[in-house]
Amino acid sequence: MKETHTVEKKDSGVFLNVLAPRVFRWVASKAKARKAMSAGELLVNGQQVPADVRVSVGDVISYTTRKGGAVKSAHRKVFKQEIPVVYEDEYLAVLNKPGGLPVNGNHFKTLENTLPFNLKPSAQPDALGVMRPLHRLDGPTCGLVMVAKTERTQVEMGLQFENKKIRKRYQAVVIGAVADSKGTIRDVVDDKPSQSDYEVVYVKKSVKYGQLSLVKLYPVTGRTHQLRIHMSNLGHPIVGDKFYSGEVEVLQGKGLMLCSDRLEFDHPITGEHLELEINLPNKFTSYMDREARRN
Incomplete structure (x- = not known):
């Protein structure tokens, strides 16, 4: 075109x-x-x-625009793993990615390769031959990922992300008792200005760590590993983080206690304001409860 x-x-x-x-x-x-x-x-x-x-x-x-996605899609290997679909229409979809599954990359087992198995193709004239995730989550992070089905959605939502019009919320279990109930972290990440807002939900005792906090995190910017770096710099690394937890022992089999649990945005075609939210994985609260009972 x-x-x-x-x-x-x-x-x-x-x-x-x-x-x-x-x-x-x-x-x-x-x-x-x-x-x-x-x-x-x-x-x-x-x-x-x-x-x-x-x-x-x-x-x-x-x-x-150079199309040809349909040809690429026809020869694309599909990873047949069921992924919960939180929202879907002709233009976009939002899925609940499990922790440990990369969004995309040079691997077969990626969220992107599961999309033909989990989503219906768009019948719109500008349908993408290969449906595309519009943003990334770290492989160990679980939660909501938005996917474009059409070219217009890809463009419009790309602008919303670029202009910071999409509100994302994460929840995490972090080590220690976060002192302030609310706050903002502005530490530079990758030599770029970065900002994350946080809010403490509650704090519980822990035999292993002394105390654990459940926090809500709101990234204003979107640097790689931003939330993980910011919480580590604050002195409260996320439980299960292999890279930013210092000398803290990494939990075996539990994964990273970080979940993208809420997305808020305007639909690129209808203009409808959407607020999509998932329940926090049971392992987050059950781990904190189990640690508290060990006292």
Whole structure:
């Protein structure tokens, strides 16, 4: 599919990667525009241009989406593992990913490879040949993952994620008693500004750790391992974390006590405000109760 746009006077001198997301609905961000330019999908006057090009009045810019997903899907191996579906329609779906299953990557056993087994394909004209997760959860983390079924959903929800319009909540069991009932952590992650808000649900005694806290976590930014790093920096690593728990013994067979249990967003097609929530896995509260009874 090819779209074109003639540059108007008011946009003369604007960087192409800035203008493209404004005029092409399938170009969700400046980053995607740069990628399309590099791939020869985003052209000026029919020519491939460097990343720092500015457009002039009268320039014709074109964007061509390269389909072929259906062919790829036909030869794609399907991982037949049942995954609970929390929400599904023609445009998107939300699934409850179990801990230990990667969202995607160079593996066969991924959430992405289970999608044809668990979801109905979209009948929309812009249906994706391969349904795509719109965000990632760490492999050890369980909980809600949103999936795009159509190109428009992929673009629109990509913008919502980029503009921080999607509210995500996690719950975690952390080591120790978190002193403040509410707070904000702004420690830099990967040399980038990062923010996580937290709220303590309750604290219980623990023979193993002294005390354990159940906390709600609200990531404002979305850096890799952000919540795990922030809670560790606060002095309260998440139970079961192999990488950020310091000398604390990792629980055998319990996994990481971190769950993405709530997503709140506006539907990209209908505009309906959706609030999706799952129950916290039993192991979270049962582990805390068992530790408390051992005293």
